[in-house]
Every structure is written in C-alpha cells, then in structure tokens.
Amino acid sequence: MSNTPASPTAILFDLDDTLIDDAASSSAGLRAVMERIGHPDFGAARALWDIQTELSFGAYLRGHLSLDEQRRERIRALAVQAGHNELADQHCDELYRLYLEVQRTAWQVFPDTHSTLAALGQAGYRLAIVTNGIEALQHAKLQALELTGYFHTVVCADTAGAGKPDARIFQFAAQRLGVDPTACWHVGDQLQSDGVGATAASMRPVIIDRAGRSPIEGVTAVPDLEGLLRLLGLPSAVGAL
Numbered sequence: 705m706s707n708t709p710a711s712p713t714a715i716l717f718d719l720d721d722t723l724i725d726d727a728a729s730s731s732a733g734l735r736a737v738m739e740r741i742g743h744p745d746f747g748a749a750r751a752l753w754d755i756q757t758e759l760s761f762g763a764y765l766r767g768h769l770s771l772d773e774q775r776r777e778r779i780r781a782l783a784v785q786a787g788h789n790e791l792a793d794q795h796c797d798e799l800y801r802l803y804l805e806v807q808r809t810a811w812q813v814f815p816d817t818h819s820t821l822a823a824l825g826q827a828g829y830r831l832a833i834v835t836n837g838i839e840a841l842q843h844a845k846l847q848a849l850e851l852t853g854y855f856h857t858v859v860c861a862d863t864a865g866a867g868k869p870d871a872r873i874f875q876f877a878a879q880r881l882g883v884d885p886t887a888c889w890h891v892g893d894q895l896q897s898d899g900v901g902a903t904a905a906s907m908r909p910v911i912i913d914r915a916g917r918s919p920i921e922g923v924t925a926v927p928d929l930e931g932l933l934r935l936l937g938l939p940s941a942v943g944a945l
Contacts (some may be wrong), residue, residue, distance in 0.1 A: 711936065712908065714830040714883045716874065717855075718892030719842055722912050723817045723929075724849065733807030737779070737799050743786035756781040765836060765867040775800045804841075813849050819941035820929035821854040827938055832877045833858040834890065836867045836897065856881055868894075869901030878905070891932060899923060910935065 720726035734753055735746065743749050760774035769777070776796040783791050783799075791799075824831060831854055835842050839860035846852045857880040861867030864876050878885040888907040892898025895911060902909035910932060911925040919925060926932055933941060 710908070712829070712889040713887040714832065714878065714881045714889075715824060716832045716834045716877055716888055716890040716902075716907070718868075718890075718894070718898050719833050719835040719845065720837060721893045722891060722898075723813060723821075723851065724845055725812050725814055728812060729807045729810035732810035733803035733805075734782075736806040737782065737803050738786070740799060740802060741783055741786050741788060743782065748785065749782060752781055752785050753778065761836070765861055771838065771862075772797065779803075808844075808848075811845055811848055813851070814929065816929040816941065817851070820933060821851070823933055823938055823941040824936075825854055827936075830881045830883065831855050832881055833860075834868065834873055834877045835859070836861040839863050868892075868897035869904065871901060871905035874902055874905035874907055878907075891929075895920070895923070 717723055730753075731746075731750065734749060737743075738746065738749055756778045760769060760777040763769040764771060764774040772793075776791075776793060779796040779799045780791055821831065833842070833846070833855055835858075837845075837860060839858075839862055842860055843852075843858065846855075846858065852858075857877060859873060859877040859880065861873060864873045866872040866876070868874075874888075874890060875885055878888050881888075885906045888902075889910055890898060890902035890905075890907045891910045891912060892902075893912045893914070899909040899911055909924065911923055912929065912932075913925045913927060916927065924935070926935055930940060933939070
C-alpha cells in the first residue's frame with residue numbers, strides 16, 4: 705500500500721482521541737472515581753482502566769455483555785485494584801454516573817479540530833463520523849463541542865449493527881454518504897480498529913499519531929489533523945478560524 709493514498713471524495717473520522725481529546729476527559733472522570741473509592745495510584749488505575757475498557761467494551765460490541773454490565777466490570781476491576789471487595793450493581797452504577805458527569809465537564813477538541821473540519825468542508829469533501837461509542841453519548845459530545853454541523857452523517861456501533869474493525873460499519877457509512885468505499889479515506893488513531901477496519905472495507909486509512917510512535921511500513925500516518933490537510937495538498941488551516 706502506498707503511503708500517499710489517492711485523493712478521496714469522502715473522509716470518515718473516528719471521534720474519540722481523533723477529533724476529541726478523550727484521554728484527557730476520561731482521565732478527569734477516572735480521577736473522580738479514584739477519589740471516591742480511595743484509589744491512590746493514577747498510573748496503575750489508568751493502565752487497568754484502558755485494558756478493562758478494551759476487554760469489557762469489546763465484549764459489549766460482540767453482544768456478550770449489556771451496556772450496564774460492561775460498565776460495571778470496569779468499575780469493579782478498579783475497585784478490586786484499590787483493595788475493595790465485590791461491589792453491588794447499584795454502587796457500580798453510581799460510580800459510573802460520577803465518571804460520566806465529570807468526564808462531560810472535561811470534553812474538549814484538539815486545537816486543530818475545528819479549523820481542519822472547516823477547511824475540508826470548504827474544499828468539498830463529504831464528511832462522516834464512524835465511532836464505536838454509544839450513539840447518545842457521541843451525539844452529546846458533537847453537539848456540546850459544536851461539531852455536528854461539519855458532518856453529513858454519524859454512524860455509531862450500537863445502532864449500525866457492527867463495530868470497528870468490522871468492515872460493515874465503514875461500508876454502512878459510505879452508503880449513507882452515497883459514495884463507493886474505495887472513494888473514502890478513514891482517519892483515526894487506532895491501527896486495529898481504524899486502520900485494519902478501513903482496509904477491510906476497501907478504504908484508505910490515515911492514522912493520527914500524536915504520540916510519535918515508530919512508523920509502520922505501508923501505513924499512512926500523520927502527526928495531527930493539520931498533517932491530514934498537508935496530505936491532501938490543502939493549505940494550513942492554522943489561524944483560519
């Protein structure tokens with residue numbers, strides 16, 4: 705695969721940690737839960753939370769757990785790490801509500817999100833969101849951060865019948881946009897769910913690599929959303945808004 709994909713008609717975006725700094729907002733929510741249960745070690749808690757989220761939310765996407773069950777699994781894992789015995793469902797639910805409430809107050813876009821999306825819209829690209837997040841929550845983020853108007857469609861795993869990296873969710877988004885998957889790029893931060901999934905759907909993946917990881921042969925990666933504009937041959941949008 706070439707590291708410079710052919711120019712697309714439509715561009716699909718992951719949401720969390722691609723357009724929105726989910727790591728920062730989820731850390732705020734996590735710290736609130738840690739304080740409530742007396743967990744002293746953020747580094748250990750963050751590592752466990754990320755692993756447990758991947759496991760439990762993945763099970764939810766595969767239909768093995770309900771939404772509430774996967775949330776309780778994540779809270780219980782954190783509580784056990786803090787030295788607590790098994791928590792009742794009600795207690796888990798209360799703690800997860802606290803997590804969501806605090807996380808919501810910390811939602812924020814990356815500095816180049818609005819300017820990049822505006823530039824892409826002005827250039828005539830059809831834009832979509834493809835996310836594994838819960839539809840109600842993802843739409844709330846888009847509205848709160850004034851992102852909704854940039855996108856022709858928003859496709860979420862819980863209502864699309866499939867989640868990334870399943871090719872069907874990407875193909876469903878392309879169908880909604882009225883374009884062939886081969887005319888789409890998909891932009892995201894995860895090699896597996898975004899990169900592998902987009903490739904399986906016959907789209908060209910572009911990985912946002914803000915952490916500066918080692919390059920992988922055959923993978924198109926850019927350091928930020930401004931890098932996406934450069935890849936498309938568009939002028940920088942910095943200072944445009």
